[in-house]
Amino acid sequence: MARLSLQRIVRRFSAAFFALLVLAFVACASPTLPLPPPAIPSVSQAGEGQYRLRSEHGVEPNAIVVIINHNSALSGDDRVDGTEADAQGTWEAVIPANPGDFLDVKQEFGTMGSPLTTFQIPR
Secondary structure: OHHHHHHHHHHHHHHHHHHHHHHHHHHHHOOOOOOOOOOOOEEEEEEOOEEEEEEOOOOOOOOEEEEEEOOOOOOHHHHEEEEEOOOOOOEEEEEEOOOOOEEEEEEEEOOEEOOOEEEEOOO
């Protein structure tokens, strides 16, 4: 009789252990949450043809922020810029732009990239 009880205990333990292994595998195989798109930064003029973009806590801490200007009249070097956010997710960049230009901003962190946030330089 004691042997029968021991077998039941071993079976139950084995079933519970197997269930935990399956649960752990499913949790590890689940995709990670994507990075959210960056918050729209504040925009202020920084000089002739220059604008300061600033966002407080708008991206992941220490993320790379990529800024793309859609204005094809600008050179390729002037159309793309970037910076690194600080430990609070705050970033700032001065970029060449004109009133009415549309800009995309995205964040990259590790191997993940966020969707784009598109906004317009005020006219």
